[in-house]
Amino acid sequence: MGQEKKMTQPSSFRLRSPSLNSIRLRKIFDMFDKNGDDIITVKEISQAMNLLGLEADTAELENLTKSYISPGNEGLAFEDFLKLHESLGEEYFGFMDATNDEEEEEKMKEQEESDLWEAFKVFDENGDGYISARELQVVLGKLGLSEGDEIESVQKMIGSVDINHDGRVDFSEFKNMMRSAIVKK
The missing domain is CATH 1.10.238.10 (EF-hand)
Structure with missing residues (x-):
């Protein structure tokens, strides 16, 4: 057996x-x-x-x-x-196919929110609830991306989604960024 x-x-x-x-x-x-x-x-x-x-x-x-x-x-x-x-x-x-009923749809929304939170935490290395330019630069560097070498590029990335202009990305701004990336695709 x-x-x-x-x-x-x-x-x-x-x-x-x-x-x-x-x-x-x-x-x-x-x-x-x-x-x-x-x-x-x-x-x-x-x-x-x-x-x-x-x-x-x-x-x-x-x-x-x-x-x-x-x-x-x-x-x-x-x-x-x-x-x-x-x-x-x-x-x-064991992934299951999504059904169209309201309960399953609500579960999918909750799962999406959870997935976004998990993705956010990858970038928020110090766990303070914000992604700073330095944190983003570190993660991009770990992934071997050239942007990880250029703090100016990273600061521009942060600025492009930083709605409240505090120099960092909070979870709400991160969600907006991810959802707008989906719409543009």
Whole structure:
């Protein structure tokens, strides 16, 4: 009698809002795709995970991804990446399809709010309820993004969503920014 292996992940692993999830997945894909060729290789995935402090066994990553790589490609195209993500969600996390009833819709709204809060906390490193330019710069640097080297760029990013002009982003401003990014997509 074999035991089924289940992974426990925070609820923020997969956002329940399809539009938020699509944006998040594209950003993750682009972050992994260091050379910008619209293909992420096992090496690129491994490098990105290491930058985030996650250890990844290359052989396991190869085994996990090989059946999702389209013929003729050396890595995952975005569509392949989506299929892999969907498969992992179904296999390990038992995601359910959303229904249209009001109760499920309310749960999805609550989940979206929770997901946004979890995302906000990633940037709010000191937990004071605000994202400062310095905190944003640190996170961007950890992700290997060039903006992490330029405080002026980071300050402009903060300024573009800082509605009350206090030089930092609170949760309400963060939510507005994320929701407007969804509408523009």
